[in-house]
Amino acid sequence: MSASPSGPGTSRTRSWWGWGYTDAHPDDAECVALGALLPGTLPRPLPVPRVADLPIGRPGVTPPTALAHLVTTDPDVRAAHAMGKAYRDVIRALRGRPGRIPDLVARPTDDRDIADLLDWAGGRGVAVIPFGGGSSVVGGVEYRGDAHRAVLSLDLTSMDRVLEVDTVSRSARIQSGALGPVLEAQLRSHGLTLRHFPQSFEFSTLGGWLATRAGGHYATGRTHIDDFVQSLSVVTPAGPGTSWRLPASGAGPSPDRLFLGSEGVLGIITEAWMRLQERPRHKASASVAFADFQQALEAVRAIARCDLSPANCRLLDPGEALLSGASHDGSSVLVLGFESAASPVGGRLASALDLAHAHGGRGGTPAADGDAPGDTAVSAWRSAFLRMPYLRDGLARMGAVVETFETAATWDRVPALIDAVRTEVGSVASKATGHPATVNCRLTHVYPDGAAPYFTVAVAGRPDDEVRIWDDIKAAASDVLHRYRATITHHHAVGRDHRPGYDLQRPDPFALALRAAKDALDPHRILNPGVLID
Numbered sequence: 001m002s003a004s005p006s007g008p009g010t011s012r013t014r015s016w017w018g019w020g021y022t023d024a025h026p027d028d029a030e031c032v033a034l035g036a037l038l039p040g041t042l043p044r045p046l047p048v049p050r051v052a053d054l055p056i057g058r059p060g061v062t063p064p065t066a067l068a069h070l071v072t073t074d075p076d077v078r079a080a081h082a083m084g085k086a087y088r089d090v091i092r093a094l095r096g097r098p099g100r101i102p103d104l105v106a107r108p109t110d111d112r113d114i115a116d117l118l119d120w121a122g123g124r125g126v127a128v129i130p131f132g133g134g135s136s137v138v139g140g141v142e143y144r145g146d147a148h149r150a151v152l153s154l155d156l157t158s159m160d161r162v163l164e165v166d167t168v169s170r171s172a173r174i175q176s177g178a179l180g181p182v183l184e185a186q187l188r189s190h191g192l193t194l195r196h197f198p199q200s201f202e203f204s205t206l207g208g209w210l211a212t213r214a215g216g217h218y219a220t221g222r223t224h225i226d227d228f229v230q231s232l233s234v235v236t237p238a239g240p241g242t243s244w245r246l247p248a249s250g251a252g253p254s255p256d257r258l259f260l261g262s263e264g265v266l267g268i269i270t271e272a273w274m275r276l277q278e279r280p281r282h283k284a285s286a287s288v289a290f291a292d293f294q295q296a297l298e299a300v301r302a303i304a305r306c307d308l309s310p311a312n313c314r315l316l317d318p319g320e321a322l323l324s325g326a327s328h329d330g331s332s333v334l335v336l337g338f339e340s341a342a343s344p345v346g347g348r349l350a351s352a353l354d355l356a357h358a359h360g361g362r363g364g365t366p367a368a369d370g371d372a373p374g375d376t377a378v379s380a381w382r383s384a385f386l387r388m389p390y391l392r393d394g395l396a397r398m399g400a401v402v403e404t405f406e407t408a409a410t411w412d413r414v415p416a417l418i419d420a421v422r423t424e425v426g427s428v429a430s431k432a433t434g435h436p437a438t439v440n441c442r443l444t445h446v447y448p449d450g451a452a453p454y455f456t457v458a459v460a461g462r463p464d465d466e467v468r469i470w471d472d473i474k475a476a477a478s479d480v481l482h483r484y485r486a487t488i489t490h491h492h493a494v495g496r497d498h499r500p501g502y503d504l505q506r507p508d509p510f511a512l513a514l515r516a517a518k519d520a521l522d523p524h525r526i527l528n529p530g531v532l533i534d
């Protein structure tokens with residue numbers, strides 16, 4: 001079992017503490033250059049953390065002989081499964097204080113292995129934390145507390161095959177541990193694609209997407225992974241179950257809906273039949289600049305209502321546009337993209353541009369229908385988007401507090417919500433650190449009735465106090481969201497970090513029903529304790 005899983009067809013090493021591949025991390029000189037962008041950061045980067053320096057104790061439990069071949073106690077592997085990939089996780093690793101290191105890491109290869117591991121853990125009071133790619137940004141894959149005798153991280157990535165493709169119904173049965181690129185590589189030979197591309201695509205799994213109701217790259221329409229699910233197979237401590245494959249069904253509450261977004265607290269999603277698509281042959285994109293952010297919001301609202309279905313409709317405020325290189329003159333930028341396997345999309349792009357121009361937008365010559373993006377602001381935004389998590393970790397090494405959070409609200413609240421977050425979160429961040437803070441915003445997904453604003457906070461921290469500072473900033477952000485009745489998360493999930501906000505958001509009878517489901521399916525309360533429901 002390797003400590004640092006490699007990407008498909010590559011021997012590159014995954015970082016145990018930070019985002020992605022170690023060879024893509026900013027070096028010390030780049031970290032210093034990044035730090036210079038934020039007044040008050042450290043003069044030199046914090047050293048890259050080493051597993052050898054961590055307080056990794058002996059495992060508190062030994063697996064039975066029959067399961068020993070699935071389990072490792074290797075310190076490198078255990079460290080890589082201790083936390084997710086939020087800023088909070090990265091800075092804790094950098095400061096030598098990661099979350100609790102799991103006692104054991106298991107990599108099952110089929111449903112039987114999972115059932116046996118759950119049986120054993122249930123009988124011994126061992127907590128089981130399902131682990132896909134480990135890209136959670138909400139404390140979803142770490143254990144907090146001490147109510148269990150030991151902790152087992154259940155890594156699903158050995159179950160990564162596309163098992164069947166039904167070209168007639170255009171769907172496939174896929175094991176849940178497949179990372180994005182592994183899954184797409186297997187579908188390519190059939191000329192098909194799932195086309196679910198979260199920013200974390202490279203290092204997250206189908207099971208993780210389903211368990212967190214992840215949001216992909218589609219800005220409108222099928223924004224969440226839920227929309228692609230035909231049926232699910234789940235192994236719970238109370239037994240396994242598979243829903244029927246159906247294109248749609250009105251037969252009572254949906255069994256799939258119980259497990260979509262269940263974040264590993266009710267059972268392990270082991271495979272799913274997923275709706276596929278043909279690869280797009282027609283693509284077109286363009287960007288439009290706006291002098292006024294409020295007008296840009298109006299333009300996006302108009303586009304979202306017109307049945308144009310852009311695949312990309314990201315509105316970047318001036319700070320986001322500057323950071324990604326999409327604009328340098330204080331403009332907000334709307335990045336528009338259309339795609340289709342069936343018919344040219346130039347007409348839809350032209351209609352969206354007309355609407356943007358009618359609301360004061362400038363530029364955005366429609367690119368010819370084809371594969372190339374054509375527009376430099378669009379290309380700049382795309383490369384910055386993929387590089388951003390690496391840069392965040394570089395800034396963390398400079399002692400900065402840099403993190404994102406996201407939400408969704410109806411259009412009537414969106415403009416005031418964005419203003420309130422900028423003002424109140426910015427003020428808490430500056431007061432907590434004594435340094436100027438930036439709070440930037442982009443819209444990642446848009447709907448006819450509302451939008452999903454996504455915020456990035458950046459401020460120089462105070463040495464060794466970064467976690468507390470971030471927790472204070474996050475608490476202020478959650479307060480604003482609650483006041484505006486905006487969701488605690490549009491797609492990042494609840495995990496442990498969003499529990500207080502989630503508890504306030506969900507109706508009481510729903511909490512009762514969820515608790516009853518937990519009692520029935522996980523009677524020993526071993527699955528991901530602390531997440532979603534107690």
Ligand SMILES: Cc1cc2nc3c(=O)[nH]c(=O)nc-3n(C[C@H](O)[C@H](O)[C@H](O)COP(=O)(O)OP(=O)(O)OC[C@H]3O[C@@H](n4cnc5c(N)ncnc54)[C@H](O)[C@@H]3O)c2cc1C
Pocket residue numbers: 019084085086129130131132133134135136137140141156176177197198199200203204205206207208209210211212213214215216262263264265267268269270389491492493495528531
């Ligand atoms: C840089 C970065 C960018 C991101 N971009 C996006 C984005 O664009 N869209 C988005 O939605 N999210 C995004 N995320 C968040 C994260 O990638 C998603 O939540 C993703 O769905 C998690 O998938 P994973 O395989 O890494 O799951 P993990 O992080 O391993 O697990 C997430 C949760 O699901 C549970 N779980 C995992 N697998 C299973 C399973 N098979 N059965 C039951 N429970 C399971 C875990 O216990 C945990 O609670 C981003 C994160 C980072 C760090």
